[in-house]
Amino acid sequence: MDNFWKKYLFVLLLTLAVMGADAFAQINVSAQIDGKAEVYVGGQFNYYIVIDGASQAGQVDMSPLSKFSPKYAGKRSTTRNRAKRFVVVYSLTAIEAGALKIPAVKVVVGGRTYTTNPVTVNVKEPSRSDKIELAMDVSRKKCYVGEPIVLTVKWFIHEDLLKVRNGVRDFSFNVPAYVSGDFYVEDVDGQGVRQANLEVNGLGVFYSTQNVRYKGRAGTMVSFSKVLIPKKAGRTRLGASSVSVKLATGSRRGIWGREMEYDTFMARSGGIQLDVLPLPDVSKPDGFYGLIGKYEISASAKPVRVNVGDPITLTIKAGGNKYLKPVKRPDLNAVSGFAGNFKTSTEQSEAVIRNDFKIFTQTIRANSADVTEIPPIPLVYFDSEKGRYVTAFSEAIPLDVAATTNVTAADAEGYSFVPATREIEAFKRGISAHYEKADALEDMGFSISAAIASPGYFSFWALPFGAFLISLAVRFAGQNSPEKMTARRKRAAAKNAIGKLKGSAEDGLSETLVTAMRGYIGDRFDLTSGSLTPLECERIIAGRTGDGELAGEYRAVMDRCERSSYAGASAEIDASVVERVVEMIGMIEKRAGR
Structure with missing residues (x-):
C-alpha cells in the first residue's frame, strides 16, 4: 500500500510540473496608452497590452478594435525580481475628436482567457488651414449588391506650402469606408504604382500627383482610388474622410541653425449617401457568376486559313469596367457549337489586364474540314443601368479549314496492280513496283562487325543515333523551361x-x-x-x-x-x-x- 501512495504522489508531482508555472502564477493582463503624447484626429497612437507573470506573451484578439485600424508594432519582454513582463504594442488610428473610448480586448495566456481594461484617449481636433482641402467622390451613388464602385479621395495642397522645404510632413489619411465592414475593398485595376510610404487605414494605395488649378488656386493634387463592393442592400452612408498633416508655420534658431516649427492641421471631406439595391432573382440566366455593371467581349484568331489539326491562337478580350478581377476565362467547351468542332489545349497562359480589358489567350484546333467559323462567345452580366441581366457575344470568326489526307501502309506499297505487256510489269503507283521474285535475289552476305567498321555504314547508323541523343537533350531542356x-x-x-x-x-x-x-x-x-x-x-x-x-x-x-x-x-x-x-x-x- 505504501508503494501505491508513493507512486501516486510521484505521478501527481510530475503532472503538476508538466502543467507549467502559468497555472499557479498570478497573471495580470492590462491595457495602457501613452497619456503624455498629443493625439490628433486621423493620427496614430500606441496601444499597449501588458502581461505580467506569464511565461509567454499570449494571443491578443484585436477584432473589437478593427475600426481603429490596428497594426502590430512589435513586442518586448523584461524580467524584474524574477517576474516576467510582456508588452505587446499596436498602433491605432484616432478616428474622432474628444474622449475616445478603446474597448476591452481578450488575451489568451496558457490556455486561459483574460480581459483587459477599457482605456480612454483624449483626441484633439487639429487646426484648419485654407491651404489644404480634401474632397471625396464615388462613381455611382446608386448601385447594386456586389456592384463595384470607385471611391476617389483628392487632397489639394496650395503651392505656397510646397515652396518651403519640408513644408508638409507626417500626413495621415483616414477613410472610414475602408474599415466600416459594409464593403469589400479592392484595388482599381491598372492604375498607379503602389507606394510603401502611403498607407490608408492599414491598406497600401495607388496614388498619383499632378499640378492643378483648384478653385482658382495653383497647387498639387494628390489622389487615390479604391474599389468598394457593397455587401448588403440598403441605404449606407460613407463617413467623411480626413487627412491630418504637420505644416511648417515658422522657424526658430536652434543648435544647428534655423529649425522649422510645425503645427498639426486637418482637412475633412463631406460624407456621401449610397443607395444599394438587391439583385433581382427572376430571369437570372445560366452562365451568370456575379458580374455587375457594364461589360463587353470580343475575340480574334490567328491564323484563319489552316489545315485540320493546325494550332489556332484564340484571343478573348472581356472588359469595359474599371474592376476586372472577377472576370473569368470563358469555358469554351460550354459554348454552343464549340465542343464538337474544336480541341482546346490544356496549357493556358495567365490573363493580362490592359486598357480596361482582361485578355485571355488559348490554343485551339479544328477537328474537321467542315468547321467554317469560331462561334460567338457569350459573357453574362447584370446591367446596373438597365436593371436587367444581359448576355453579350463576341463576333463569329470565319475559318478556312482544309482537309488532310491520311496515307496508309497499303497506299504506300500499292499492292493493287494491272496487267501490262511491257517487258517490266507495270504496277499502279507504289513501292511494290520495285519488288522482285525470290529467284532474282543474290546472296551478298552481311556481317554486323564489318558493317560497324565500314565508314559508309558508320555514317549510316551514327547519324540517326546522334540525332536521337540530340532529341533527348532537347526534350530534357524543354522539361526545364x-x-x-x-x-x-x-x-x-x-x-x-x-x-x-x-x-x-x-x-x-x-x-x-x-x-x-x-x-x-x-x-x-x-x-x-x-x-x-x-x-x-x-x-x-x-x-x-x-x-x-x-x-x-x-x-x-x-x-x-x-x-x-x-x-x-x-x-x-x-x-x-x-x-x-x-x-x-x-x-x-x-x-x-x-
Whole structure:
C-alpha cells in the first residue's frame, strides 16, 4: 500500500510540473496608452497590452478594435525580481475628436482567457488651414449588391506650402469606408504604382500627383482610388474622410541653425449617401457568376486559313469596367457549337489586364474540314443601368479549314496492280513496283562487325543515333523551361501545402499554417508567396473561384494565425483548423480550374 501512495504522489508531482508555472502564477493582463503624447484626429497612437507573470506573451484578439485600424508594432519582454513582463504594442488610428473610448480586448495566456481594461484617449481636433482641402467622390451613388464602385479621395495642397522645404510632413489619411465592414475593398485595376510610404487605414494605395488649378488656386493634387463592393442592400452612408498633416508655420534658431516649427492641421471631406439595391432573382440566366455593371467581349484568331489539326491562337478580350478581377476565362467547351468542332489545349497562359480589358489567350484546333467559323462567345452580366441581366457575344470568326489526307501502309506499297505487256510489269503507283521474285535475289552476305567498321555504314547508323541523343537533350531542356516549371509548380501546389500541414508540429503551428497557406496561393497562381498578405490572398481566391465566402474564410484563418504568431501563442489554432484549411485548399483546386 505504501508503494501505491508513493507512486501516486510521484505521478501527481510530475503532472503538476508538466502543467507549467502559468497555472499557479498570478497573471495580470492590462491595457495602457501613452497619456503624455498629443493625439490628433486621423493620427496614430500606441496601444499597449501588458502581461505580467506569464511565461509567454499570449494571443491578443484585436477584432473589437478593427475600426481603429490596428497594426502590430512589435513586442518586448523584461524580467524584474524574477517576474516576467510582456508588452505587446499596436498602433491605432484616432478616428474622432474628444474622449475616445478603446474597448476591452481578450488575451489568451496558457490556455486561459483574460480581459483587459477599457482605456480612454483624449483626441484633439487639429487646426484648419485654407491651404489644404480634401474632397471625396464615388462613381455611382446608386448601385447594386456586389456592384463595384470607385471611391476617389483628392487632397489639394496650395503651392505656397510646397515652396518651403519640408513644408508638409507626417500626413495621415483616414477613410472610414475602408474599415466600416459594409464593403469589400479592392484595388482599381491598372492604375498607379503602389507606394510603401502611403498607407490608408492599414491598406497600401495607388496614388498619383499632378499640378492643378483648384478653385482658382495653383497647387498639387494628390489622389487615390479604391474599389468598394457593397455587401448588403440598403441605404449606407460613407463617413467623411480626413487627412491630418504637420505644416511648417515658422522657424526658430536652434543648435544647428534655423529649425522649422510645425503645427498639426486637418482637412475633412463631406460624407456621401449610397443607395444599394438587391439583385433581382427572376430571369437570372445560366452562365451568370456575379458580374455587375457594364461589360463587353470580343475575340480574334490567328491564323484563319489552316489545315485540320493546325494550332489556332484564340484571343478573348472581356472588359469595359474599371474592376476586372472577377472576370473569368470563358469555358469554351460550354459554348454552343464549340465542343464538337474544336480541341482546346490544356496549357493556358495567365490573363493580362490592359486598357480596361482582361485578355485571355488559348490554343485551339479544328477537328474537321467542315468547321467554317469560331462561334460567338457569350459573357453574362447584370446591367446596373438597365436593371436587367444581359448576355453579350463576341463576333463569329470565319475559318478556312482544309482537309488532310491520311496515307496508309497499303497506299504506300500499292499492292493493287494491272496487267501490262511491257517487258517490266507495270504496277499502279507504289513501292511494290520495285519488288522482285525470290529467284532474282543474290546472296551478298552481311556481317554486323564489318558493317560497324565500314565508314559508309558508320555514317549510316551514327547519324540517326546522334540525332536521337540530340532529341533527348532537347526534350530534357524543354522539361526545364520556365513554362514547364511553372506548370509543375501549379500542379504540385496543393500536394506540397497539405504535406507541410499534416507534418506540422504543435509548437509554432500558427506560423507553419500561415506560411503553408501563403505558399499554396503563390505556387498555385504563380505569384511570389513571401509578399502575399491575407487581404491579397482573399482577392486572388475570390477572383479565381468566384466564391467570396470561401475567400473570406481563408483570409480570416490567415489573420488569426498572424495574430497568434505575433503574440507568441497558438491557443486557438489546433488540428481542427488545419483540417479545415486542407478542405479549403481542395475547394479552391476544384473551383479555380487550370
